[in-house]
Amino acid sequence: MRLLVVEDETQLADALTEILKRNKYFVDTAYDGIDGLDCALSDVYDCILLDIMLPGMNGMEILKRLRSAKISTPVLLLTARSEIDDKINGLDCGADDYLTKPFITGELLARIRALTRRKGELIDDNRITFNDLDLNKNSCSVSRNSNDVKLSLKEFQIMELLMTNPHQILPKERIIEK
Ligand code: CA
Numbered sequence: 429m430r431l432l433v434v435e436d437e438t439q440l441a442d443a444l445t446e447i448l449k450r451n452k453y454f455v456d457t458a459y460d461g462i463d464g465l466d467c468a469l470s471d472v473y474d475c476i477l478l479d480i481m482l483p484g485m486n487g488m489e490i491l492k493r494l495r496s497a498k499i500s501t502p503v504l505l506l507t508a509r510s511e512i513d514d515k516i517n518g519l520d521c522g523a524d525d526y527l528t529k530p531f532i533t534g535e536l537l538a539r540i541r542a543l544t545r546r547k548g549e550l551i552d553d554n555r556i557t558f559n560d561l562d563l564n565k566n567s568c569s570v571s572r573n574s575n576d577v578k579l580s581l582k583e584f585q586i587m588e589l590l591m592t593n594p595h596q597i598l599p600k601e602r603i604i605e606k
Pocket of ligand 1: 482
């Protein structure tokens, strides 16, 4: 799965990106609002983590523009504790969830899983099955008839994309974008 992190505090943005990559997500990072909107409009992401106070264009404006462009990518707002009104506004503007900074990694990952959960038959958060295939995120492997095959990260990401979009033909371009 491919995620976009839009956050101008570079330390936080880089830490988030690192954590997400370690959890087998493919991650792009934008450090200002203009770049964030540009990336988000490409519509290739499974979820967007969006800060509100950003240079260039604030998160709320990005959200409005995304939704008016009919892009329905799930958006998780990252808000400071003092921005209560922003949370309400954000949900009204089409955000799917929000997380108050500072947050713990476990909660962040759980919320991303909830927002990206769909289609493929998910046994639990770390396994996806389709027919006799069983994809395991923890061990980064796929098994069939008790034959385990260890996957590289890229192989795992491709399998995950295919297995969460069963019975569909995925054009090469979409796979490359993802
Ligand atoms: Ca900020």
